[in-house]
Amino acid sequence: MSATPDRLVDYDEVLTRYEPVFGLETHVELGTASKMFCGCSTTFGAEPNTQTCPTCLGLPGSLPSANAAAIESTIRIGLALGCRIATWARFSRKNYFYPDIPKGFQTTQYDEPMCTAGHLDVEVDGETYRVEIERVHLEEDTGKNLHVGGSTGRIHGADHSLIDYNRAGIPLVEIVTRPIPGAGAKAPEVAKAYVTELREILVALGVSEVRMEQGNLRCDVNTSLAPIGSLEWGTRTETKNVNSLRSVERAVRFEMRRQAALLDEGQRIFQETRHFHEDTGTTSPGRSKEEATDYRYFPEPDLVPVAPDEEWVASLLAALPELPAARRSRLSDEWGIAPTEMAWLVNAGAVELVSDTVAAGASPGDARKWWLGDLARRANDTGTELGELAVTPKQVAELIGLISAGTINDQLARQTLDGVLAGEGDPAAVVEARGLAVMGESDELVSAVDGAIAGNPDVAEKVRGGKVQAIGALVGAVMKTTRGKADAATVKRMLEERLIG
């Protein structure tokens, strides 16, 4: 096993000597109502071991029967990725001992997967990279181990371990890419863009909630380096459980820098599994593949083969929803924006949010302005995803509507948003409750205007004398007195009436 070296090669320097190749194995928990091989519920967050039965507990005598909805979802994913759909597929047993696999084997697919030979095109900085998909297959998830009493949360050093089998048997689709060469310096970003695009597709298909923080989408990232000009690829490492989009990029980047340091020293790279550490962005060795178990795959005799009817597959293909790339291209046209601007929206995870906001009545320009501006900043400040902010596209549209109607201005809108995010209700309700509406020509505003003139006689005199631009200072004074609730244009007009006539 290779220890993590003290030295990492500077990223730009890595690329002067080495060519990276990466690949991804992505696991997606399907959002089916029941598990892969039994009727148990798949709801996330239930009390441990309450969503189990003889089959998903692997009790003696129990048998699996395959979930048709999961097979359908897998085929739809394959179709969306341009795969060939097998006319004959089988499940296999992957045999190994671990307490979180109740049967002593995982039911998966081995040499006869459901879908093969697809691709996904992703765009990074205006350039398109084709990611070849080797296979898409269906399997079952494992239970979840909880190691109690250790400092690391890993089994080593733990006092005891608990197992929750609620997750055991949830359908899992594994999407495996072929090795991806040729991305060069962009390799980490292409890796991230691939997972991002894949996630968008899964959302569009509606096959999974794809919530990475709940483990719906988990990536294993393979990385290798070869000296530039070499005809052979280097030995790869497999970094397990890379569970956020940003981490995918970081994992590739880190492995490139780490492996380059080893290769520079004339050491060899071990084919091994590595763990990714979210906190430091580093990887550390897991078990070595070179001494790994022989999984003794063989066809699962308890399940009949799956032979999808060609007409049925054709009907699934015809019924696929508009896929994200096509949708983006259409929306770019509708919104009249350039591809680069669409790319910003994609990177910010804002396409659907903007689209939904437009659908709720806002103009595309305003919707983009709020999601990429104020809201993006707030998400960034709190370290959350844009989509996880406690505000809905409908509420943003309502906010924009209030601005257009002159009920609030941009500054008041930001205060309104504070209220919405604090859970005080919809924008109109927040405006009402907090008293944020722009003042009309009320007595309060009249007295604020008169007060500003009286309090700043020098300025008032300048304005009367024709230095019209000096009026700004008076507007500012009124805004200060009214704590921003006044409409600046109204205030300016009232001042002009009084000073210029």
Next chain:
Amino acid sequence: MSDLTSTDAAELGRLLTAGEVTAVEVTRAYLDRIAAEDDALGAYLHVDGEAALRTAEQVDAARAGGTATGPLAGIPLALKDVVVTEGVPTTSGSKILEGWRPPYDATLAARLKNAGTVLLGKTNMDEFAMGSSTENSAYRVTRNPWDHDRIPGGSSGGSSAAVAGGLAPWAIGTDTGGSIRQPAAVTGLVGHKPTYGSVSRYGLIAFSSSLDQAGPMTRTVLDAALLHEAIAGHDPLDSTSIDSPVPVLAEAARRGAEGDLAGLRVGVVTELGGDGHTDGYDEGVLARFAETVALLESLGAEVRPVSCPAFDLALPAYYLIAPSEASSNLARFDGVRYGLRVGDDGDRDLDEVMALTREQGFGPEVKRRIILGTYALSSGYYDAYYGQAQKVRTLITRDFTRAWDDVDVLVSPTSPTVAWEVGARVDDPIAMYAADLCTLPASLAGVPAISVPCGLSEGLPVGFQIMAPALADDRCYKVAAALEAAQDAARGSRFLDQLAARPAGSAA
């Protein structure tokens, strides 16, 4: 001896329906015999007399109250301990499951419960159904009622001993390579292995998933057909369960008993005891077989020899496929969730506890097969062993398919020998495996096969096997019933009456 415990199940059903006996009376008669004789016979692993009597009382009450009850209601029954039964200890003959009380019923157990049958208990078996003598049970030795020094066959030896010995009117066995037919043959019972997929495997503790089938072990062909009908039928919980109507079997048995086999084309399998293939076969077994073939002819059947060359390869193929699947099926017994756990003392790590549990929980034959199967599935050996064995399986299936062009059924001896003495083959696994020689081809091809008694050799029962195309189980019953009726008529009594007529536990 009580009359009730030598009465066949169909007759018991008639008596119960007619109100001539109560379920409690029948149940008590069996419980009494179990109490008196099972210490010597060793047929059962678990008997719950109180529960059985409670069930019997409920059936009697329902019948007295006019609540509809089925034709099987009140008939006692024994289940091989491989069948999972809710709340009732289920071990599959292994220490590794000692004390396990399942939280659910096997589909066939639930069907028999719903039919109102009374569960007497769970019968002994070779550990995880691996064996042909029941000597591989982790718990006790089971004796052959015809001669207590001899084995009752296996792996369903507890069921065969119970039914032949009068400790149950009928029983469920399971058959992976012959585990219903061979014990039925050596104890003088009728035993049928249904078409693969026609009886649900849900709740049968798996040995070899692509081969396992449950079926009836009974005193008469009609009983077997009735019990088979009660457990057959599609089960959505078993993906390999065939979605077709429950076969009409009792009617086939009744028609067969009329004795007319005119036009039936019978193939005698050369490779199973025929010319040039008699090594390892008892002379007496071959003689009884030949007489029975002649009997078939006398009933109007057209008999011809049929060669199935691939059958010669059945034994090695079986002993790769079954252990391979078993090595995976038995992986779940790791001490984590149920059953035995050894060495969990806070000092040992997980791998050690799993290894110790399996080391102490499994017996030597189970370990032998796990090792064999693990090896056969290993990377680099898979193609040479498991892959080749699957090809042989295809060849055997083709031999059958070709045979069906010319004949309606194939016949052979059920087992090459009569019951051997306890202990005679325990140190010679190859000799033990040879007991399955005749039963393996039907298992590997998934076709139905029945064993029906065809006489005695050395005072011990000999079985006659009838194999039919997939889903043509009715043919097995028809032909077996014709033979049974003709033999009973010639003898003037039923086959098992010969056992009842002699002193317990001694060969004639």
